[in-house]
Amino acid sequence: MSTTWQPGRIEDETFVTVEGEHGPYGIYPPTEDMLNEPVDPEVSKAQEQRLRKAWAAPAGWRIISAVNNEFVGKWYCMTAFVFMLCAGVLALLMRVQLSVPENDFLDASTFNQFFTMHGSAMMFLFAVPMFEALSILLLPEILRARDMPFPRLSAFGYWCFLIGGIFVLSSVLFGVAPEGGWFMYPPLSTIDESIGPDIWLLGLSFIEVASIAAAVELIVGVIKCRPPGMRINLMPLYAWYVLVVGVMILFAFPPLIAGDFLFEMQRSFDWPFFDPERGGDPLLWQHLFWIFGHPEVYIVFLPSIALAAMIIPTAAQRPIVGYNWIVLSAVGVGFLSFGLWVHHMFTTGLPSLSLGFFSAASEAVVIPTGVQLFAFVATLMVGRVKMILPMLWIAGAMAVFTAGGLTGVMIALAPFDWQVHDTYFIVAHLHYTLFGGMIFPIVGGIYYYYPFFTKKMMSERLGKWSFWLSFTGFNICFLPMHWTGLAGMPRRVYTYPEGIGWDMANMISTVGAFITAAGVLVFAYDLLRSKKHQPRAPRNPWKAGTLEWADDPNDENWGVRSVPFVTSRYPLWDQPKLLERIDAGRYYLPDSQEGYRETIITSAVDARPQHVTRVTGPAWCTIWAAIFTGGAFIFPTFSWYVPAAISAAFAVVCVLYWLWTATAQVPVRPSQDVSLGLRLPLYVSGPKAPGWWAVFITMLGDATAFTSLIFGVFYYWTASPDFPPAGALHADAVWISGAAILYALSWAATRAARGVNRGGMQRLAQGLLIAAPLLAAAGGGAMCFSLMGMDPTSHAYPAIMWGLAVWTCAHTACGVIMQLYCLAGTFFGKLTSRYDADLWNTTLYWHFHGGSAIIAAAVIGWLPRVLS
Amino acid sequence: MSWPKILDRHQSLWFLITGPTLWALHFCTVYAMTAIYCEKLGDEAGPLRLGILGVTLGALVLIGITAWLSWRQWDYTDDWDYEHDGLTVEDRREFIGHAGFLLCVVSVIGVIYVALPAAFVGSCV
Known part of the structure; x- marks a missing residue:
């Protein structure tokens, strides 16, 4: 050799x-x-x-304490599956309640908690985590890497998910679950005095952080952990979808985190972000929620369709037809799906021209979405298809998803939406897209990959039973709902009077729901039954x-x-x-x-x-880190701040x-x-290192959250006639300018430290790394001090300015810890002039934070004076 | 002078997404223009519609240029290569060009779709 x-x-x-x-x-x-x-x-x-x-x-x-992707991925999948079954039980109980008119099986409050939890759990505890779980399990194998680039990060994400999921879901057992629906609209949820909304906000923010961690890991995995020779044009389609979905998570989740931050500040400290009496606006929450919420639908849909893109070539025994078209489709959907969020808000009275844009974009997204389905059909047509069991599920998925897509085209038209908004028509539509776009392909994927995970086959006979029960049950349950919705039945009502034409359809839906459940149970049994005596799969x-x-x-x-x-x-x-x-x-x-x-x-x-x-x-430290992070999110629910x-x-x-x-x-x-x-x-630093990419990607997401807060400022300005209110006190000009300068100096010192450290002048680098955190802390202090005269509870204007300052200072704290970490590294030989990855990563963090702190200072100190 | 690798369109993924990025910028601009105009300047949308027309034409020109560059990079008429499933540098270059070109086509459709309401709707209300 x-x-x-x-x-x-x-x-x-x-x-x-x-x-x-x-x-x-x-x-x-x-x-x-x-x-x-x-x-x-x-x-x-x-x-x-x-x-x-x-x-x-x-x-x-x-x-x-294992962190290997095979272990963590399996636990992750099973946990998400159990949460899905729990959310499914809630759905069945709701269907029992609705089976006959004027039923008193559940009272209104319990019913409200059930539908809120059903939606929240299915979206946050099943759909997105299931993608991450499967990808953690599959991606390294598809790329033939030994493991994910940051195995402990996956493990940390998993433990956060487990703790957060149990916390959120168990609230329903104590009757304190949130009641405001999975999108938690204010003012209903801001004035709710129970702890339900806090559980939702904090518990799910905690899980979103874990989701973003997994997204970072997956993106770095796709970009940096491919086997030698696998150029971008040879990458398996699954990896393309993971890349697109990872990036979408990065841009979709942060607006919701920013929204959660504002929402929780209002609930805990009475800062009136969504209170119109004091200059706030409840619609801001709807914008932030749906900027997350609509891409979320595609975040759920694309990974499942990625499984189809792996299964279909195998079933057809030939390469996929139109690889380029599918890449176009994945990337195109990734972009266009961000232009649709207002179609959830057609009835909120926005300018008709704006409604038109979102309606048109909603129609446009159909094109890339459809392209991949055509590519799949083409592959099946030119190949010699063996109808393997996973393919049966994929075929069912394509049928159901297409039906859901067609009703989607209908409700993307504003006038039609006005008729069916918040009726059972919507419930039918979204379940068609999610069952067809998520559940069926995932189950197909599990049948497909089961022999890979366990070296055993699942039962062909039970699989067919499960499919036909779920498929017919699903259609019996949800097809009539289109009609129920058009007949005027609103969603989320816990009961309805007799004889207004909804009785029969509801009874049929309930029967269908139980048939679907039977199908899921057959699947669960097949998944979990002992296969000890079965021969090894080839x-x-x-x-x-x-x-x-x-x-x-x-x-x-x-x-x-x-x-x-x-x-x-x-x-x-x-x-x-x-x-x-x-x-x-x-x-x-x-x-x-x-x-x-x-x-x-x-x-x-x-x-x-x-x-x-x-x-x-x-490692155990990841589990401890998850437990303590959990404490940091869960204790504030009960106002235990210390x-x-x-x-x-x-x-x-x-x-x-x-x-x-x-x-x-x-x-x-x-x-x-x-x-x-x-x-x-064995050691690289800067853009060659996976860690640098992880920081870069995390900070892109973080910058999106920051941008959402800035969007909030502009939103208040456009939506209200006087923002900032006439005669309002502004931030102190001297202090806020000082803050901007101090931040700029700290940023420059950090960057300079990297350069001189590389040049071998380690003493000078240490000096700069002592000055940088002091400057940063002084900058944060000056920013808060400039706002001292403004009372955040009085009006949305001081509240959002304080919000920006709190956000910036929290990031400064993190930036200071990073600077000190590097400083300590130089003293203990962990960071030398040659081995300086930590300093590269810290500098990268400061490129984002220094920039955003200066923008924050400009928005606090300069912008309001211009706008008023 | 040699360009940094990130600016070399033959091997940079950023050029793959130029088309849809332009779509996104156009979308945000049109949305922001409408939101501000309709809230601050009144219900009759004449000047706004002209503005949207201008922004749209600008976006279409830029996407057109991107599409042309991607088409040249794909170099389809040279060897009629459509699959790009080989291991050579040429396969990778043509793949990025091909996918970038297709994304430009979607972006053009997207931009036209988004601008169409302004062709029909005359007021903010």
């Missing part, structure tokens, strides 16, 4: 020499001769033993062409024996010796020389090998411990042999 230190060819057009031993060097791409050279079986055995040791799962009950039972089916047949935890060099979209069909070479350890990274868990990082577009990253292993603050402090400590002990460790030597004549660096 070549381990020469000669600078070698790394790509057709580039040579790598500049970085010396700190950069990749050797031969790339591998030649056919190199790949044909056999591996010595003795060497291979020794390698396997080392890998097995490095990837060993903790034994016994300690298994809960490797690649459906004869698929994508890499996840190259999984190790011996239940090893290492993910893949060696990371393949990929030259095709369907490697298992087109690269005949691939499996044999993977298993023999012929490809990259067949060994774990020092007992670390490692995976290969490649470049974003062309997937050239760049770096061997050491991923984190089992325990919440203590809990938050502990969460920070746990996260710091986790980062300090496990991330960006200085390696013993700069690079490592990854086989096939290539050596890769």
Whole structure:
């Protein structure tokens, strides 16, 4: 094997020499001769033993400290599935209540709690987490990476989800669940005196944070963890969808988090953001909610359709037709779906011209959405379809989703929507899109991937029973609802009088709901029944062409024996010796020389090998961090602010411990042999490092939340005749200008520290890193001080200015911790002039925070003076 | 002078999404113009509609330029390559061009759709 230190060819057009031993060097791409050279079986055995040791799962009950994607992904899926069953039970109870007129099975309050919880749980505890769970499980396998880039982050996200989900869902058992519907409109929910809305706001914000964490992880996974050779044009469609959906989460969830922040400030401290008496506007919540809420529908739909994009080529036994068109479809939907949010607000009295724009955009999104369905049909038409069981579910999904899409086209037209707004027609429409666009494809996907997860097959017979029960039951339940809605029955009523023509349709729907439930139960039984006596499923039972089916047949935890060099979209069909070479350890990274868990990082577009990253292993600190973060979100529900603050402090400590002990460790030597004549660096910083990308992506999401707050300011200005109110006190001009300058200096000091540290002047860098946090803290102080004269409870204007200041200062606190973390790193040898990833990441954070703090200062100090 | 990699349209994903990004900017501009005009300046929408026409034409021109550049990058008439499923640099370059071109087509349709209400609706109310 070549381990020469000669600078070698790394790509057709580039040579790598500049970085010396700190950069990749050797031969790339591998030649056919190199790949044909056999591996010595003795060497291979020794390698396997080392890998097995490095990837060993903790034994016994300690298994809960595992962070490997296979464990966390399975727990995540099962938890989301259980939450789905709970939400389904709520639906059945509601259907019992509605089966006959004037029923008293549930009282109004319980019914309200049930429909609120049913919607909230299905959306926040099932639909989005299920995508993340499946992707955490599947994505590394589809890309043949050893693991996700940040396994502990997935584990942290999972524990947050579990804690938050149990907290939110259990409220219904104590009769204190929120009652305002899954979109929590003020003023109904702001004046509600129970703790229901607080549980909703804080519990779900907590889960949204976990969702964003998972999105960051998945995006970095797609961009940086592809196998060598898998250029962007060879990427499996599932990865395309994950990328698009991850980015959508990043832009869709933050407006809701910003909205939750304002909402909770109003409920806890009486800052009147949504109170029209004091200059607020309840419609602002609707805007923020639906800027999240409509993309959310597509966030739920696209990953499920991604499963279809994996199953259909397998069923048709040929490559997908129109790969480019499907990429167009995924990316196009990702964009257009952000232009639809007002179609949920057609009845709120916006200018008719505005309604027109959103109506038109709602019609336009049909085009990219439809394109992918046509591509699927085309693939099925030109292939020789084997009607495998998963394909049955996908076929059902396409039928049901198309029906839901057609009613969607109808209600995207404002005049039609005015007739059916908030009736059962809407309930029917949304269930058609969600069952067809989410439930059926997911179940199909689980049938498809079950042998991959467990090496056993699910039952063909039970699967057919389950499908036909669910499919007919679903249509019996929801098809009549179109009619019930057109007959005038509003949604969310807990009962209705006899003899106004709704009785029969409701009874039929209830019967259908129970038939659907029977189908789901058959599925659940098939999923969970013991399959001990069943034979092992063959490797690649459906004869698929994508890499996840190259999984190790011996239940090893290492993910893949060696990371393949990929030259095709369907490697298992087109690269005949691939499996044999993977298993023999012929490809990259067949060994774990020092007992670390490692995976290969490649470049974003062309997937050239760049770096061997050491991923984190089992840990308790992630669980503790999740528990304390949970405390920080859950205690304020009961107005226990001191325990919440203590809990938050502990969460920070746990996260710091986790980062300090496990991330960006200085390696013993700069690079490592990854086989096939290539050596890769063990440490990279800046845009080559996965951590830098994670910060960049997180901050994009964070900037979106900040933009939503700024949108709030402009919204108040356009929507109310006097904003800021005449004669209102403004922020102190001197203090707020000082804040902007101090922030700019802190930002500059951080950036300068990175430069001089790289240049070897570490003392100067330390000096800058001492000055930077002081300047930042002074900036935050000055910003708050400038607002001292303004009472946030008096009017929405001072409230939103204070809101911006609180938001900025919270970020400053985080930025200061990061600066101090780097400073400590320079003293303890964790951060040197060569190994400076932490400082790159901190600087990147400050590019966003410094910029947003200055914008915040301008909006607080300068803008109101111009507007008034 | 060599361009930084991120500005090289042959290997940068950012050029893939230029078309839809222009759609998004057009959408936000038209939405903001209408919201502000209708709240602050009155119900008769004549000047607003002219403004929307201008913004729309501008967006269409920019998307058209993007589409033309993507079409050249796809280089379809050179080898009639449609699938781009090979492992070469050319496959990747043409793929980004092809997908970018298709996204421009969707963006043009999107921009025209969004602007159409202004062709028919004469007032804010």
